[in-house]
Every structure is written in C-alpha cells, then in structure tokens.
Amino acid sequence: MDVSYHSLADEIGRDIAEGRLGPGDRLPPHRDYAYRRGIAVSTAGRVYKELVRRGLVVGEVGRGTFVRAVSPAPATQLGVPDAPSGLVNLEASIPILEGQDALLAPVLADLLRPDVLAASQILLPRTGTQAAREAAAAFLARDGWTPSPDDMLLAASGRRAVAAALAALAAPGDKVAVEAVTYPMVKGLAARLGIVLVPVPLDPNGLRPDALAQVHRETAGGVKAVYVQPSLHNPLSLTMPPSRRRELAETLERTGIVAIEDSVYGFLAQDQAPLAVFAPDHVIHIDSLSKRVAPGLTVGMLAVPPRLRQAVAASLHTGAWTPNAFALEAAVLLLRSGLAADISERKRQDARRRQELVRDRLAGLTLRTDPTSYHCWLELPAPWRAETFVAAAARRGIAVTPGASFAAGPGHAPNAVRIALGLPPMAVLDEALGTLRMLALGGPDDFAVE
Structure with a gap:
C-alpha cells in the first residue's frame, strides 16, 4: 500500500x-x-x-499514545483558542478579565475617527512611529528605569519580538542559551531560525549565572545570546531576586553575552526592576500587550541597547515582524488612555484571587508558584507520569500541559504539569482544581481507560 x-x-x-x-x-x-x-x-x-x-498527541513509554487535551484550534474573539469538546482550558496561558470587552470598546471606538483611520493606512518606517515609541517608553518606565523612546522598537507581538531578537543575535547554526525549563514557543522559533538551544540549569532563584558562564566556555564558539524570563518564569513562576539579577548582569558584561529578557509577565511583579537596569548595554528587554490586555490586541515592545538597535530593526523588517499601522494606532490609544495600565492592575488583583484558590484546592501537593502568577507548576506524585495525568485530566474535561512541553533539551522531561489559571471563570476554575487534586491524590490505575 x-x-x-x-x-x-x-x-x-x-x-x-x-x-x-x-x-x-x-x-x-x-x-x-x-x-x-x-x-x-x-x-x-x-x-x-x-x-x-504537530501537537496532536502525547506519548509515554509503557502506557501508550493519547490525543492531547487541547489540540491546535482556530482563534475566537480576542484570540482565545477553543478547547475541544467543552474542556476547561487550563492549558492556554491567556488571562482575560470577565467584562473586559466593555472596558475596551469606548477607547477602541476612537479607531474609527477619520484622522486615526488615515494614520493607520500609511506605510510605517521599520522603527515604528515616534508617537508609538514615546507611548511604549512611558508605559514601560518604572522606578529606577526609564527607557528612551529612541531605544524603543515595535513588533507585531511579543513572540515576533523574541524572533527578531534571536535572528539579530544568532545566525543559523549558532548556539543560544535558555533556561533548562523554558517557554515552549522559543523552542519552535529557534528551530525555524536554525538556532541551536543550549539548556542552562536553574535553581530556586532562576537561571544560574555560573552555569551560563560554564556553558559559554564549553560551547564551541560560545553562546551568542541567552533567552531568559527573570520575572514569573513560565512555567515555574520563579522570580529572580535583585542579587541574582546583579550576578547575571556581571556575567553578561564579563562574557559579552546579550540577554533577551522576556518580561511579558513582568507586569504582575511590579516591584522587581528589569534585568535591563543592571546591564543596560547587554539586555534586549521585551514586553507585550498580549497578557496585559488581550492576545488579539497586541503589539510587542523592545527596549534595545543603541549598539544593537540597527540590527534588531533590520531583523524586524526583513522577518516581516513589524506591526501594521492599524494595530499600532490601537496600541497608542490603549497606552495613552491609561486603559492598558488599568487592565494590568485589575489582572494583578485577579491573579492573586486565583492563586488563593490554588493554595486552597491543591494544598498538600507539591507546587511551584507565586501569589502573583497566572500559572502554577504541579509536580506529580508517584506513580503518575505527566502524559498519563494529562490524558486522565482530559477524560474528566480539563486541559493541562505536560512538563515535556517545557524541556529545553533531551533527557528526562519534568514529571509535572503546568496549570494555566487565567481563562476560566472563577467558579469553573475552582471545580477544575478540585478535580485535579482528586486525580493527583489517586493513581493511574484508579482512572485507567476501560
């Protein structure tokens, strides 16, 4: 055949x-x-x-291959992926407030003004508009750090910003360091760009600078960059304390490595100064409106050291990763009106309420999380394996993500699952967490397929 x-x-x-x-x-x-x-x-x-x-199935040696809890699906309003068969979606890390549409509508209605529509039809320069750079710089500023509008670049999304930074810093075949457990999208981006990822161990304070320096020494040609999530790491919710950020900054300056600082969850940890504060010439700071506002209404924002600005701008342009003018006008409206800041504050409060449910419903289990995070990392008790747990959860109507999705390198994947907390209504989340607790305290044989 x-x-x-x-x-x-x-x-x-x-x-x-x-x-x-x-x-x-x-x-x-x-x-x-x-x-x-x-x-x-x-x-x-x-x-x-x-x-x-393709992300359609997961497999585990000795137990079989199972259809994934949430397979790739078309986007619905605001970019929220559908969970098939009515699953409670604790896989997609997309925090959206109930009633958020009503907050957005009055501000975004200004996009229909003739002057705004006219501005949205122009061909943008590769560095974006001056108004957008000024709005982004003012929005990202916090105590101890005020990026210059001249250092700002804009991308169509946070992911495209990361892609542009990777492409600007590393050529196909080059090595880029990442945390050993990392955001899955960076793995896909690196594969498409021909970049080899080199995992670096973490400890409870985040990526280990000494291990980064060792990897750099032992890698032929060294590593060209390091992708790092200093604040509310996805999926472990780790946040580097200032002492670790200083230590990492010293390593960057000593080795010449450039850090790509992914700060899309940084708005939930406002008390932490960005890594860019500690090593301004060696850090490309990336943020986005996707988590702060909505995944379908996003622009990525990059604060880039002057010496790297031209290379990153060219990467954004040649990769077609720049925002369109209409999206940029929407972002400027959200930033200047104060609505993006207002929704960010509401989400900080919402994340804390959801973490209270986690502490209550998953008490007694081994968790890595943070009181301000929109996700948690559940380390599974024996004899559970992550893929089997994901399949058992799916049969009970809940989608979670296996630890293997976050492993940066080959070897034994973490026996854990990430639980994303931001999408379901609170009552639905409450019930789902209770079901996950029941599964975790049981065992695979208690919930085997007949």
Missing part, C-alpha cells in the same frame, strides 16, 4: 478535528496500527512521531 506517513497522519488529524477521536483517547499500539493499515511498523512510528510534532 503506497501511502505516505504524512497522509496517514493527516487522516488521524481529521479524526481528531472532527471529534471521532477525543481528548485523552488512546491510539492503538504501533504494531496494531501497522497491521490494520498494512504498513511497516517503522512507518507507523513515523506517523505517530509526526502527530507528536
């Missing part, structure tokens, strides 16, 4: 998309699937590997 493994993966993908296979369903073993389709076992393995690559 002359059928490519891609087309076989497409068939299973359609079964998932159309509901014939639901979240948590187990796929047949490789040999059984190969026998049914009349293909080699090695081809069946390639089909399953392709499904994993």
Whole structure:
C-alpha cells in the first residue's frame, strides 16, 4: 500500500478535528496500527512521531499514545483558542478579565475617527512611529528605569519580538542559551531560525549565572545570546531576586553575552526592576500587550541597547515582524488612555484571587508558584507520569500541559504539569482544581481507560 506517513497522519488529524477521536483517547499500539493499515511498523512510528510534532498527541513509554487535551484550534474573539469538546482550558496561558470587552470598546471606538483611520493606512518606517515609541517608553518606565523612546522598537507581538531578537543575535547554526525549563514557543522559533538551544540549569532563584558562564566556555564558539524570563518564569513562576539579577548582569558584561529578557509577565511583579537596569548595554528587554490586555490586541515592545538597535530593526523588517499601522494606532490609544495600565492592575488583583484558590484546592501537593502568577507548576506524585495525568485530566474535561512541553533539551522531561489559571471563570476554575487534586491524590490505575 503506497501511502505516505504524512497522509496517514493527516487522516488521524481529521479524526481528531472532527471529534471521532477525543481528548485523552488512546491510539492503538504501533504494531496494531501497522497491521490494520498494512504498513511497516517503522512507518507507523513515523506517523505517530509526526502527530507528536504537530501537537496532536502525547506519548509515554509503557502506557501508550493519547490525543492531547487541547489540540491546535482556530482563534475566537480576542484570540482565545477553543478547547475541544467543552474542556476547561487550563492549558492556554491567556488571562482575560470577565467584562473586559466593555472596558475596551469606548477607547477602541476612537479607531474609527477619520484622522486615526488615515494614520493607520500609511506605510510605517521599520522603527515604528515616534508617537508609538514615546507611548511604549512611558508605559514601560518604572522606578529606577526609564527607557528612551529612541531605544524603543515595535513588533507585531511579543513572540515576533523574541524572533527578531534571536535572528539579530544568532545566525543559523549558532548556539543560544535558555533556561533548562523554558517557554515552549522559543523552542519552535529557534528551530525555524536554525538556532541551536543550549539548556542552562536553574535553581530556586532562576537561571544560574555560573552555569551560563560554564556553558559559554564549553560551547564551541560560545553562546551568542541567552533567552531568559527573570520575572514569573513560565512555567515555574520563579522570580529572580535583585542579587541574582546583579550576578547575571556581571556575567553578561564579563562574557559579552546579550540577554533577551522576556518580561511579558513582568507586569504582575511590579516591584522587581528589569534585568535591563543592571546591564543596560547587554539586555534586549521585551514586553507585550498580549497578557496585559488581550492576545488579539497586541503589539510587542523592545527596549534595545543603541549598539544593537540597527540590527534588531533590520531583523524586524526583513522577518516581516513589524506591526501594521492599524494595530499600532490601537496600541497608542490603549497606552495613552491609561486603559492598558488599568487592565494590568485589575489582572494583578485577579491573579492573586486565583492563586488563593490554588493554595486552597491543591494544598498538600507539591507546587511551584507565586501569589502573583497566572500559572502554577504541579509536580506529580508517584506513580503518575505527566502524559498519563494529562490524558486522565482530559477524560474528566480539563486541559493541562505536560512538563515535556517545557524541556529545553533531551533527557528526562519534568514529571509535572503546568496549570494555566487565567481563562476560566472563577467558579469553573475552582471545580477544575478540585478535580485535579482528586486525580493527583489517586493513581493511574484508579482512572485507567476501560
């Protein structure tokens, strides 16, 4: 039978998309699937590997391959991904306040003014508009740090800002350091840019500067940059104290490494000075409106050292990662009106309330979290394995993310799951956390598929 493994993966993908296979369903073993389709076992393995690559299934040695809790889905209003089959979505880290649309509507209505519409139809320079740079610089300023508008660059989103920074600092084949447990999107970006990621160990204070220096020494050609999340690390919720930020800054200056500081969750930890304060010539500071406001109404903001500004601006331009004029006008309205700051403050309060539920419902379990974070990291008790727990949660209507998604390098993935807290209504979150507690305190055999 002359059928490519891609087309076989497409068939299973359609079964998932159309509901014939639901979240948590187990796929047949490789040999059984190969026998049914009349293909080699090695081809069946390639089909399953392709499904994993597409994010449709997860697998665990000894237990099987399961349909993921939340598979890729089209965006709905404000960019919120749908959770199939009515799952409670604790996988997507998208904090949106109830009633937020009513706050946005009056401000964004100004986009329909003739003068704003006219401004939104121009071709933007690669550095954005002066008004947008000034608004972004003023918005990001905090005690001890006021970026210059001349150092600001704008991107279509925080992810595109990270992509542009990576592309400006590293060529295909170059090495970039990352935390050993890191934001999954940076792995995909690096793969597409041909950049090799080198994991660096963490401790309770975040990325270890001594380990970064060692990795730099032992890597042929050194590492060209380090991607780091100093505030409310995703997924571990770690926040570097000032002493660690100073130590890391000293390492950057001594080695010449440039840090890409991802601060999209930094607004929830306002008392922490950015890493850019400690090493202004060696840090590209990145923020975004995606978490602060809404994922569909976002512009990425980069504070870039003058010596790197031209290279990053060129990267944004050639990568087509710059914002369009209409999005930039919307961002300026949100920033200047004070609404972005107001929604940010409301979300800080909302995150604290949700963390109170976490402390209550998951008491007694091993958690890594922070009172101001919109996610938590649940370390699973034996004999649970992360992928099996994800599948068991999906069968009970809840989507969470396995630790393997965050592992930066090969080897044993963390036996943990990330629980994103920002999307469901509070009552729904409360019930879902109670269900996760019941699962964690049980065992796989208690919730096995019949």
